[in-house]
Amino acid sequence: MPSNLNIAVLSRRTGVPADTLRKWEQRYGVLQPDRTKGGQRRYSELDVARIEWLRERLAEGFRIGEAASLLGGAQLEAARSPADVRRALYEAVSSANVDGLRALLDQTFTLFPLEQALSLIVEPLLQRVGDGWASGELSVAHEHLVSAAVRARLERLLADARGEVRGVAVLACVPGELHELGLLMLGVLMRADGWQVAYLGADAPIDDAFGLAERLDAPLLCFSATMREHVAALPKQSADPGVTLFLGGDAASDPAARRLGGRHLKNDNLRRSVRELRKLAR
Numbered sequence: 001m002p003s004n005l006n007i008a009v010l011s012r013r014t015g016v017p018a019d020t021l022r023k024w025e026q027r028y029g030v031l032q033p034d035r036t037k038g039g040q041r042r043y044s045e046l047d048v049a050r051i052e053w054l055r056e057r058l059a060e061g062f063r064i065g066e067a068a069s070l071l072g073g074a075q076l077e078a079a080r081s082p083a084d085v086r087r088a089l090y091e092a093v094s095s096a097n098v099d100g101l102r103a104l105l106d107q108t109f110t111l112f113p114l115e116q117a118l119s120l121i122v123e124p125l126l127q128r129v130g131d132g133w134a135s136g137e138l139s140v141a142h143e144h145l146v147s148a149a150v151r152a153r154l155e156r157l158l159a160d161a162r163g164e165v166r167g168v169a170v171l172a173c174v175p176g177e178l179h180e181l182g183l184l185m186l187g188v189l190m191r192a193d194g195w196q197v198a199y200l201g202a203d204a205p206i207d208d209a210f211g212l213a214e215r216l217d218a219p220l221l222c223f224s225a226t227m228r229e230h231v232a233a234l235p236k237q238s239a240d241p242g243v244t245l246f247l248g249g250d251a252a253s254d255p256a257a258r259r260l261g262g263r264h265l266k267n268d269n270l271r272r273s274v275r276e277l278r279k280l281a282r
Helices: 007-014 018-028 045-059 064-071 082-094 098-111 114-135 140-158 181-192 206-215 228-232 254-259 270-281
Strands: 003-005 041-044 168-173 196-201 220-224 244-248
Touching: 003 007, 003 045, 007 018, 007 041, 007 045, 018 045, 018 064, 041 045, 045 064, 064 098, 082 098, 082 114, 082 140, 098 114, 098 140, 114 140, 114 181, 114 270, 140 181, 168 181, 168 206, 181 196, 181 220, 181 270, 196 206, 206 220, 244 254
Parallel strands: 168 196, 168 220, 220 244
Antiparallel strands: 003 041
């Protein structure tokens, strides 16, 4: 992107005084101008977008240091809409830009409501990365890179210390099931909705999940299954009378849920799933 704007033009375009721009550049590294042969700074349209993004965050109540940290290094695009963020995230994944990926995920969960962050950005991103792997555009390493970054961010959200209002929910993937991000996203939304979530994660033994639900006096036990072979191997079980069991995920079915003594959580929309589960706490 050509760098042909001097600081006076940058100031006029963004409405930020030139002295402030210089301080932001020197203190926070949010701009990296090119220099002419005479040593004069020249800025690009990307610099304009970054300053406008910072100005919007300040209007929302962020401090400049906080906003600059969210924006990340000067090479990172100032993403505005969910589509912008998805595009920037995919570019960070495809170029194996780990720092950029983490910074954009921080932007995602700071600037957007949780449900929007998950449904409009994270879920579509994971789907696109999966499609990219299937088409050969991305490698397994790329898929693991984004999965690890998303998992780490979701685990931080799941550790939120807010008080419970609906009781304990035990969440686990069925034995052999390693695809846990969908369940983790459900857990994060349930945590925000007031549940205390006991998260067992991938490949959890059925008996252990039942036992934990009983020990915690949990009214809710949720299993996730995305692979048909894992559903076919489920044993026949029956939950404690005080526990309501749900089986969800791409491979879940009514017969499989009944085999576990529970119900099939059919909603593929996370928000609707949380609303359905919430009814149990009333």
